[in-house]
Amino acid sequence: MGPVDLAAIEAERERLREVYLAPERPASSARGVHHVALLSSDVERTVRFYQGVLEFPLTEMIENRDYKGSTHFFFDLGNGNLLAFFDFPGLDLGPYAEVLGGLHHLAISVDPTTWQRLRGRLADAGVDYQEESGTSIYFRDPDGARVELLAEQLGEMYGKSVR
Template sequence: MTTEATVTPEPTRAADEHEGGDKSSLITEDQRRALAETRDRIRAEFLYSRENRPRSTGRGIHHCALICADVRTTVDWYQNIAGFPVTVLFENRDLAGSTHFFFDVGAGNHLAFFDLPGVEPGPYQEVLGGLHHLCISVSEEHWHQIKDRLDERGADYMLESGTSIYCTDPDGARIEFIHDPLGRMYGHDTM
């Protein structure tokens, strides 16, 4: 299938750039301009207008699987803080004694975990191919409830752009709760 790419204007500064913090100074302005030019070339080559975009072959995220140190702690956090009900627990086929379990995160999607009895996976690390963060859309009402439950437990978190809560789960994975609806982020369409 051959279709022409439509160049979409560069997003606004707030949506496209890291605002503040140490990461904003890791590269020079010349490097930043070169990266912006590369991004523009990729956009021109691969980003099609909604009308010309090929249909996805996917049907949705069946599940995203993460590793946890303790099943009970993870179930407590995701069910009682995030508000995602655990839907099933069974033995993981890959490791005897390991528990594989799933949470309903809405829209037919699930977040799954398994523990690794006898294996010391080590602490969370930001590495290539690893999880940077998982962003889950929730209603504004539930967003405030999650914030209140984090406050009740004295958990650290960061509020961003008036719609996002960034925190870490019990194993250090970065989780973002956003009350922008699916398909929108900080005033921009993502679909």
């Protein structure tokens, strides 16, 4: 892979903004994210991590309608947003991998006080994390998915509205 032409990338980004970023945007056809679903290799370990360490309450556990014996379970992320998981007993899904079209990371907004507390809880639980800009903590969940706790308001990035 050769050197990256940053000027060309910025020029293309600006072109795309001009073509697609409408000054007066129509309302979205969507009502919001119902849930984001990830995979779990161990239901109890996942519950202990997301509810026990990150303080996201478990809201429900049901059988996955698409795969008998699989558990579909949900955590409350606030504002009506849910984080869901599936386990697939008997299937060898292999380890987590970041691939094109796959999950890069899941960014979850928390207030600054909660951010400080959860950073401590991650450290107490022995979870390796990377802190960026005093507002982001990146870490991996027990199955390797990358998660970010972000001390920014919903719809903001670097203090700027991205809605």
